[in-house]
Amino acid sequence: MTTGSTGRLLTVVGARPQFVKAMPVSRAIARTSGLAEVMIHTGQHHDAALSDSVFRQLDLPEPAENLGIHGGSHGEMTGRMLAALDGVIARHAPDLVIVYGDTNSTLAGALAAAKAGVPVAHVEAGLRVFDRSMPEETNRVVVDHLSRLLFAPTRAAVGHLAREGLVEGVFHVGDVMQDAVLAMAALPDQGDGVLRRLKLTPGAYAVATLHRAATTDSAISLARAVSYLRQHAARQAVVLPLHPRTRQAAGRFGVDLAGLTVIEPLGPIDMQRLLAGCALVLTDSGGLQKEAYFHRKPCVTLRDGTEWSETVDAGWNRLWTVDDYRPRREIDDYGAGDAAERIVATIARFLGEDLDAPRAMTGAGR
Structure with missing residues (x-):
């Protein structure tokens, strides 16, 4: 990218958490002279509550293209996306492709x-659960090893990358979800408050989510997770915004959701309001573990491992296989809401160099 030219950034998203993470980065790109972004939606999350409405609520520009790809096995979905994105990259000729997280779209x-010879920037690089049976773990590892810029949210993530020999182009920038949560907290309520609509009393309910493939792809795993939620619901109301995948799996496997306060998926702003008023979070999600911390709510992770180990170490989170929390302390890894600015400034510097020159970007950490 020469002086006075525009660096073309292609952002690939497909799942609702990625839309939320992209919000602060897209805003920072728009404020940066010499950068222009094209957003591509793979269609992985196609339900209106998980996709279209989120773009509107977050005031994100409509994607330049929606590929409409969803359903099928992990391999089939990824293959169809790969073929379609090959054409997208040829049409838009970006200088850099930005991906988020650990989905098939990522x-x-x-x-x-990588196959088109375009540099990749991975936001949320370096996260590891050390369980290769999880499709998300495979995605993380492969994407990190394909990326030229690796934006790590925590020091632990930087360490994971270093142990895999990845030190060049690694940056500890903090967590863009912290940026997004702060931005959403500043937005006004849209219509009646979600707690009022659902007739919930602040501090008197727990919030739960279930959607991971490891939870929903077998009757045994889904029944185990739902049973855990129902046991808690005997003591305190458990509000479950039900993901379409989980709804389908519960119907297919005959898993009874009685006893839980099942609601339709919420938009990101309403979800933040729901989290702010709850007493506890119960989830198999990666991102919601951090969002619980951002609201200073205790969390139980309904999995046998977590990519956000610092939330466990700091006493805000525990695995469902553990009875007690560790002593509680604050977490300083996530930054102060400036992760997106750090990411975009690094991208601008990267594109300001000769992309064919040997790289010498060896981890300007926080």
Whole structure:
């Protein structure tokens, strides 16, 4: 990218958490002279509550293209995305492709870019659960090894990358979800408050989510997770915004959701309001573990491991296989709401160099 030219950034998203993470980064790109962004939606989350309405609520520009790809096995979905994104990259000729997190859309975006010789920037690089049976773990590892810029949210993530030999282009920038939560907290309520609509008393309920493939792909795992929630619901109301995948799985496996306060999926702003008023979070999600911390709510992770180990170490989170929390303390890894600015400033510096020159970006950490 020469002086006075515009660096073309192609952002690939497909799942609702990625839309939320992209919000602060897209805003920072728009404020940066010399950068222009094109957003591509793979269609992985196609339900209106998980997709279209989120763009409107977050005031994100409509994607330049929606590929409409969803359903099928992990391999089938990723393959269809890869083929479609090959054409997208040819049409838009970006200087850099940005991907977020650990979904099939993340993997397809990184693979398509790498095969086209376009540098990849991975936001949320370096997260590890050390369980290769999780599709998300495979996606993380592969994408990190394809990426030229690796934006790590925590020091632990930087360490994971270093142990895999990845030290060049690694930056500890903090967590863009912290940026997003702060931005959403500043937005006004849209219509009646969600607690009023649901007739919930602040501090008198727990929030739960279930959607991971490891939870929903077998009757045994889904029944185990739902049973855990129902046991808690005997003591305190458990509000479950039900993901379409989980609804389908419960119907297919005959898993009874009675006793839980089941609601439709919420938009990101209403979800933040729901979290702010709850007493506890119960989830198999990665991102919601951090969001619980951002609201200073205790969390139980309904999995046998977590990619956000610092939330466990700091006493705000525990695995469902553990009875007690560790002593509680604050977490300083996530930053002060400036992760997006750090990411975009690094991208601008990167594109300001000769992309064919040997790289010498060896981890300007926080």
